[in-house]
Amino acid sequence: MSNYGKAFALMRDAAAGPWRDYTRHAFVEGMKDGTLPREAFLHYLRQDYVFLIHFSRAWALAVVKSETHEEMLAASRTVNGLISEEMKLHIGICEAEGISQAELFATPERHENLAYTRFVLEAGYSGDLLDLLAALVPCVMGYGEIGTRLSAEATSEAYRGWIDTYAGEDYQGACVAFGELLDQALTRRIGADFQGSPRWDRLCQTFRKATELEVDFWQMGLTP
Ligand SMILES: Cc1ncc(C[n+]2csc(CCO)c2C)c(N)n1
Structure with missing residues (x-):
């Protein structure tokens, strides 16, 4: 099992069902054994390009919501x-x-995509850095876990490039660093015993919802 910090492990265990649906989705298993149709993968990639535009905006908001130089550095690097x-x-x-860049940029946004990215942005607009990070955790750590597992279990070379990106040292290092950032941000704002605070349940709810929206995103990928 991955070691991406204390808070992530607690949040994941509190949302075990949706987390399994996300990290073991049929789309993921199709990349593992190579049965995922190329058309579905390219449709996913086009949507993911739009997704990344909004995720870049969410991370830029994390710079705005930072309270320390270290937090600003981590968010701006991302x-x-x-x-x-x-x-x-x-x-x-x-x-x-x-698929040309112009075509990629003009991709009509699917509502599953819109729901997820605007949910994350809203968590950040209306809350502090913790609310925003709780919504961002599933995206970062989920791909880290999926990459590691598929790298060990894949029986096909069809999606090896995608798998290698997320299983690689660079990405895995980023997940560990993000776990440290999250633990430190929680300790700074709530205290070392953050899981005993009234805010913790709400942060876990945000994590769970973002995980469910990841499940919907994979499902969208299967229906071009
Ligand atoms: C639907 C969807 N979920 C997660 C990722 C992975 N991801 C998105 S932003 C980012 C960098 C840090 O936040 C990473 C790893 C993706 N590409 N698409």
């Missing part, structure tokens, strides 16, 4: 990584498949 690396990766894969 904004930069998203825009200069992850989005570029999508552009590259799509171009190789004959």
Whole structure:
């Protein structure tokens, strides 16, 4: 099992059912054994490009909601990584498949996509950094767990590039760093015994909802 910090492990255990549905979704299992149709994967990638635009905005909001230089650094590094690396990766894969950047940018946004990204942004607009981070945790850590498991269990080379990105040292290091950021942000604002505070349940609810929205995002991927 991954070691992405104390708060993540507690939040995941409090939402065990949705977490399993997310990290073991049929879309994920299809990447594992190579049975996921290419059309579904490209449809997912197009939607994910739009998703990343809004996630970059959410991470930029995390800079706004930061209270320390360390928090600002972590959030701004993620904004930069998203825009200069992850989005570029999508552009590259799509171009190789004959989907132009203009076409990618013009992708009509599916409502499952809109629901998830605006939920995360709203958590940040109306709350503090903790509310925003709780909504961001499933996205970051879920892909970390999926990448690690698929890297060990994949029986097909079809989605090896995608798997390697999330199983790789760089991404896994980012998950560990994010876990530390989350634990420190909670300790700073609530105290070391954060799981005993009244706020904790609400943060776990936000985590659960974001996890359910990840499940819907995979399901959308299966229905181009
Ligand atoms: C639907 C969906 N969920 C999660 C990710 C993964 N992801 C999104 S932003 C980011 C960087 C840090 O937040 C990572 C790893 C994705 N691409 N698409």
